[in-house]
Amino acid sequence: MDLSAINPVLLIASLMVAATPILLAAIGELVVEKSGVLNLGVEGMMIIGAVSGFAIAVESGSPWLGFVASAVAGAVFSLLFVLLTQVAKANQVASGLALTLTGLGLSALLGQSYVGIRPPQMGKLDIPLLSDLPVIGPILFGHDPILYLGIALTAGVWALLKFTRAGLVLRAVGENHDAAHALGYKVIRIRIMAIMFGGACAGLGGAYISLIRVPQWTEGMTAGVGWIALALVVFASWKPWRALLGAYLFGGVTVVQLNLQAAGVAIPVEYLAMSPYVITIIVLVILSADKSSAPAALGRNFHASR
């Protein structure tokens, strides 16, 4: 066991990388839940994003195109959920599961010919001077653009929800869809847009795993990250900045256990590997006492009967 091999600067830098897919998916889901919809299909949308982003990046040679494709694929795939819950008024929990089960199968099918290939690499955003700074440089300024996009999205969603009219309408729809409908807002249309935004974010998060975090494609490679993102929204009590904090916490756990594995700690690998999930459960327990900030209409379908 050699703990001195763990470099704290690299640790924090890789923590941010590990946190980004969770953050992207969680921010998307946060918006969805704010609109009063519970989409449990995050894992399915992520893996669809992961495979389509990977495929397009490999075929086109451009990781940028890959990311764009992953967001589009995630949003398009989320339309299945729209169809089930917003059009056919199906149960949201069951529909989310259908989305995940279908997504896992479909991605395995689409990804068959991409196993074992290395995708084109996305360059790091090297800002002259800033990224040369000791310690802070590699931690804060030596990353790929998508990581910053994740942080920007967090800020954007926060500002949108807090300061804009659109954010207010979105929250109104999530708190009381009957009242919002009575005021003349298009409840279903707003929810559809929120769900598609969530799908696009989940898709980006998935592609981040297959293109940057792991860089390769393997079946079922999201391995529960989508579910952790769902837990994270509860953890964050539907607040964007707390989602960022939570994502870094989970990213930290993931990276630390990987580092401990590499350092050959006496704990068997499997117990280290299960730690992110165990910690997710513990955090959920600690925080689920407070449900005050959950959108009131969460999980309830809207049907304009009158």
Place this chain on the structure above:
Amino acid sequence: MIRLEKRPQPSRAWSLATPLVAVLATMLFGGLLFAALGKDPVEAIRTIFWEPLFGEFAFYYRPQLLIKGAPLVLIAIGLSLGFKAGIWNIGAEGQYIMGAIVGASVGLAFYPYEAWYIFPLMVIGGALGGWIWAMIPAVLKVRFGTNEILVSLMLVYVAEQLLASASLRFLKNPEGFGFPGSRNLQSYESAFNADLIAGSGMHWGVVAALIAVIFAYVLLNRHMVGFHIRLTGEAPRAAKFAGVNPARLILLCLGMSGALAGLAGLFEVSGPAGQISIDFNVGYGFTAIIVAFLGRLHPVGILLAGGLMALTYIGGDIAQSNLGLPSAAIQVFQGMLLFFLLALDLLTNFRVSLRKVEVA
């Protein structure tokens, strides 16, 4: 303009018809999918649904139907009880794994001693393993209000790591030449869950599945607990007034589904699978969710749906070896089935009319 009008009562006719229509729609769209993969769609669908039942080698495949169907039915029956009451146990896969690990541990603890009581003890161990794993989300939900969907799901990933640990470490076969995996229970007579009639596929797991179907039917239709379960799902407020104790119901429903999933795992590891290995679980816990919905959360429906889903597994295997159809295609096929079922439920709960919206 399509107009939806909520039915005062869900339509009974549609509720029975939608699973059939969903299967037909899945066949149609599955066929298109197979065609897109460059396979003859008619041949593929025929291989999946006809070959295992009436094909040339059906004598070999029919027992497989029981072997694949039994765990699905066992797990789905348990899940349906919770789903009916609005308790979402999504972690049956983990409970299935834990049932297998605990049950196999009990059996292997006796190795190589032979006695009649070892298998019954393993059955108890299996049920207990699944039960304990389901009690974690149940207790956390009752005590802290934690979301049972997320906790039971996280526990699947924890169970998968425990499974890896079991096959690499604490249950590893000491005579296995260093390969991962436990001793094969099929060659340990007291622990082997053999076919009751040789070659029929009829092992204790199938018997247990049938008992579970009858048990659930009686519970739901002839017992106060079943009434409480249905009441809680359909009208939570009324249930409260009727004196239903929600905490007790959560513990009961999750506990029953966990124990049944654990039993499924135990019967699988001591019979068809034979040993604990890293890839022992094949997603029965997740497929059972589809089975539960396809069976309309009704015990008899689940029995039929379990048979159908087992058919897609076996037919899928045949299609894989005969036509080169990728195994993931069957997974998509199964997902589609759930998808169409949920979508078509619109017809059960709403009246769809194609008239113009009146302008007030």
